[in-house]
Amino acid sequence: MKITAIEAIPFAIPYKKPLRFASGEVHAAEHVLVRAHTDDGLVGIAEAPPRPFTYGETQESIIAVIHKVFAPEIVGLSALDREDVQARMGRTVGNPAAKSAVDMALWDLLGKSVDLPVTRLLGGYAERMAVSHMVGFAPPREMVAEAERVRDEYGITTFKVKVGRTPFSLDVEACHALREALGADVELYVDGNRGWTASESARALHAMRELDLTLAEELCPSDDVLGRRWLVERSAIPFVADESATRPGEVTRELLSGAANAISIKTARTGFTASQRVLFQSEGLGVETVMGNQIDGQIGTMCTVAFGAAYPSTSRRAGELSNFLDMSDDLLTEPLEITGGTLPVREGAGLGIAIDPDKLAHYRQDT
Ligand code: MUC
Numbered sequence: 001m002k003i004t005a006i007e008a009i010p011f012a013i014p015y016k017k018p019l020r021f022a023s024g025e026v027h028a029a030e031h032v033l034v035r036a037h038t039d040d041g042l043v044g045i046a047e048a049p050p051r052p053f054t055y056g057e058t059q060e061s062i063i064a065v066i067h068k069v070f071a072p073e074i075v076g077l078s079a080l081d082r083e084d085v086q087a088r089m090g091r092t093v094g095n096p097a098a099k100s101a102v103d104m105a106l107w108d109l110l111g112k113s114v115d116l117p118v119t120r121l122l123g124g125y126a127e128r129m130a131v132s133h134m135v136g137f138a139p140p141r142e143m144v145a146e147a148e149r150v151r152d153e154y155g156i157t158t159f160k161v162k163v164g165r166t167p168f169s170l171d172v173e174a175c176h177a178l179r180e181a182l183g184a185d186v187e188l189y190v191d192g193n194r195g196w197t198a199s200e201s202a203r204a205l206h207a208m209r210e211l212d213l214t215l216a217e218e219l220c221p222s223d224d225v226l227g228r229r230w231l232v233e234r235s236a237i238p239f240v241a242d243e244s245a246t247r248p249g250e251v252t253r254e255l256l257s258g259a260a261n262a263i264s265i266k267t268a269r270t271g272f273t274a275s276q277r278v279l280f281q282s283e284g285l286g287v288e289t290v291m292g293n294q295i296d297g298q299i300g301t302m303c304t305v306a307f308g309a310a311y312p313s314t315s316r317r318a319g320e321l322s323n324f325l326d327m328s329d330d331l332l333t334e335p336l337e338i339t340g341g342t343l344p345v346r347e348g349a350g351l352g353i354a355i356d357p358d359k360l361a362h363y364r365q366d367t
């Protein structure tokens with residue numbers, strides 16, 4: 001199982017409609033397909049979605065760091081040497097999506113080598129994950145129409161509403177409209193992507209206190225250290241750290257400093273190996289986790305399902321697994337299907353997915 005090559009292939013798939021939120025907007029999935037090859041002919045795959053506004057990575061930087069820094073360190077190791085791979089990639093700071101895609105491609109290889117699904121190797125707890133849908137910025141009527149369509153078409157009943165606009169009354173109005181239209185039976189929570197100050201966040205939460213929101217995520221920046229602690233102390237609902245807690249050390253810092261009391265786990269930025277560390281550390285500290293979405297395509301979504309379904313605490317609440325619905329197409333031979341508001345794990349070896357060569361030829365940008 002010696003690693004012989006790591007490929008990083010840029011591809012671009014347009015969105016049917018852009019996703020807008022406080023820290024940016026996405027119009028196309030300009031991602032990187034990572035393929036790890038071994039001397040026994042196996043190929044492991046994963047996907048890296050660059051989010052420059054959150055982590056500073058671009059499609060170009062992901063390809064460069066994989067080809068120029070990580071591949072030379074990793075080629076020649078066994079695909080089983082995952083901790084050695086982690087240690088070698090860990091010498092380079094940052095680059096979370098690039099590191100994660102390499103890690104998950106190696107797990108896919110591992111599963112394929114023993115003919116078992118990755119989700120079973122990780123923990124094998126559940127067979128499916130409930131799906132939470134992310135509703136981006138739009139006039140309230142359009143946000144309501146989108147949520148109703150997704151509920152009616154896919155059976156999804158959990159919604160994460162993007163907030164963080166100025167004035168905050170725009171978002172308060174949208175959340176009220178969603179609760180009124182969708183009724184009491186759906187779960188609603190909010191994500192501000194650091195768009196508000198602590199005092200705006202407090203006022204917005206107060207204005208939405210009747211809406212039975214279950215979580216508030218990154219409403220204001222964690223660099224506003226005292227303001228954020230003040231806000232979290234007063235919040236009646238758990239405050240989720242997402243982009244402020246991108247690795248185990250940051251998770252400890254955010255939780256112990258009182259800047260958050262729940263953690264978003266995104267396999268796109270902590271792969272499987274570091275996501276396990278973040279999960280076990282969160283469980284040990286007694287805080288809830290949510291499986292988040294870095295606006296992944298179907299490959300990345302399958303990675304989130306494989307990890308989230310593997311453990312009781314990550315499969316307990318709905319995972320953010322539906323952003324791929326906004327894409328006009330994808331690369332898989334067998335597309336993901338959300339039914340009854342859930343996505344099943346795949347039974348096949350590794351991640352249980354395969355790339356359609358014609359689709360890859362069509363969407364890749366390096367030929
Ligand atoms: C989220 O939860 O914040 C927006 C930026 C990003 O990296 O992920 C999304 C969703």
Ligand code: MG
Pocket residue numbers: 191193217218242243264
């Ligand atoms: Mg978030």
